[in-house]
Amino acid sequence: MQPIGEFNDLQEKQIELTKEYLKIYFQLETKILPIISNEIFPKNVRRISKNEQEQILAGYVLDSVLIKRKPKDAAVLMGITEKDLFPKPEWNYVFGLASYQNGVGVTSMYRFADGNLSESNFNQSLERLIKISSHEISHMFGISHCLNANCVMNGTNSLSETDVHFARACSLCQYKLNSSLKYDDKKRLxxxxxxxxxxxxxxxxxxxxxDLNLIQ
Incomplete structure (x- = not known):
């Protein structure tokens, strides 16, 4: 995981918990790399949205930041930023973006707490963060969007859609993930x-x- 930005204590706690979750979800050793400053983003990939918050071009994070910093021994590299993201000039925002081919992706924490993370919205925001992060990383392992309405791999364009989705992948997507990573189902659960x-x-x-009752 590659944090990019300026994080307060609650945000750093979320990053640590997300690392813990992703390690379990994918059954892979997961590390947090040293934080990179927002100064890495040039002016031409920044914009001010209609809501007057600064946004960063998501593709730039993948192509000009993460690919260059992906460790040689890493299966994937996931960026996490506290800045809002946009994928194209005509789009308002995006929660995350991933490259199947290059094994890099990025997730923004910004909208999960409406730009103001607190103790009261911490758990809801964390649940959104682990859903989107596991979704984007699963793309890096070759799993495409799912038509199952509740599956974490179903596409999401709003917080209400994210909240309806389970953190759990559907049976077919779990089978695909296990085929790729070969983990112990019971240990993971x-x-x-x-x-x-x-x-x-x-x-x-x-x-x-x-799920545990089904395999025991």
Whole structure:
């Protein structure tokens, strides 16, 4: 994971918890690289949105920042920024973007807490962050968008859509992921259960327990 920006204590806590979650979700060793300053973004990839917040061109983050910094031993490199992102001039925003071919992606934390992360919205924002991050990284492992309405791999263009989706992938997408990464299903589910318990994600905990009951 490559943090880019200026993060407060709550945001840094979210990044650490997201690292913990992604390590479990993909069953791969996950590291947080040293933070890169927003100064890396030139003026021509910045704009001010209609809501008067600064946005960064998402493709630039992939092509001119992450590809150059991807460690040789990394399967993928995921950028996390506190800046809002936009994919094209005609688009308002995007939550995240990934390159299948290059194994790099980026997720913005900005809209998950409406630009103002606090103790009161921390868990909701974290749940959105782990959903979008796991979605984008799954793209890097070759998994495309899913038609299952609740699957984490279903495309999302709004927070309401993100909130409806499960953190859980549907059975077919889980099968695809396991075919690529060859992890132990039971070990992964037990670790997910522990994470959801610790962070009070009760709906995800219930679904994970049901999955465990099916394989035991």
């Amino acid at each position: 037990l670790e997910l259960k522990k994470f959801f318990e610790a962070n009070s994600f009760n709906a995800e905990l219930s679904r994970t327990e049901k």
